[in-house]
Amino acid sequence: MRAVQIDPLLGDAHASLALTRFWYDWNWSEASNEFRLSLELRPNYADAHNWYAAYLNVMGQFEEASAQQKLAEDLDPLSLIIAMNAADPYYFSRQYVPAIEHLKRVLSRDRHFFPAYYNLGRAYALGGNYEQAIQMFQQAARLSGSREASAPIAYVHARLGRVAEARKILSDIEELAKTHYVAPPQIAVIYLGLGDIEKALDLLERGFDEKSFWMIYLKADPIYDSLRNHPRFKNLMSRLAFPSESS
DSSP states (O other): OHHHHHOTTOHHHHHHHHHHIIIIIOOHHHHHHHHHHHHHHOTTOHHHHHHHHHHHHHTTOHHHHHHHHHHHHHHOTTOHHHHHHTTHHHHHTTOHHHHHHHHHHHHHHOTTOHHHHHHHHHHHHHTTOHHHHHHHHHHHHHHHOOSTTHHHHHHHHHHTTOHHHHHHHHHHHHHHTTTSOOOHHHHHHHHHHHTOHHHHHHHHHHHHHTTOGGGGGTTTOGGGGGGTTSHHHHHHHHHHTOOOSOO
8 A cells, every 4th residue: 555655556566455455355346446457557567467367267257367367478478377377267167177288288397386286186176086186286295395285185085985084184284273373264175075064164154254365265166166055155155245247
């Protein structure tokens, strides 16, 4: 806000403000307005196109997201993050095969780019190729040194009927959560895999109360498709107040 006060025509500042409104404030209309203003002021800012594409994916506007992603790639063809995110419109629109093919091409450019392994894992998982999904998540974990892939690994084990393996990972994560912050929606994914819908919804409601970043994906992410007709999930969606399709 201070940067915008100093220079109202600074496109970079409007893009960062838009991202904050999007990720953390959940002020969808202001985020949209700030993204569009940013791109009017600085149309050659690749990150702004990339971030706006992420916003459009969350809103379910996949064709528009693809168009913005293409502009970002044209402006910064060497960015692996931008290249990787071009698979998102496929993933969020449930087109897992083209998402997988695109992410493989990204990894052919850099075999150590761990975020692409994570995204490849989720595309395999939602497409039903669970063994491949586990391999991709494990590779992401090895390369990143992060525990972030643990929850989706547990989800996939649960979907394969390996309940003991899933519950062991769940126990480890819940123990970790006693001393380190773990976003409730990440744990909710494991309970979804285990078929414990009420516990998953408990955690998503906690995520709402804690303003967890992961809540922005409730509208678009296919991981939540099994919950969409549940009254508690509908209530959460109402509280998040995503724009209607017409708007």
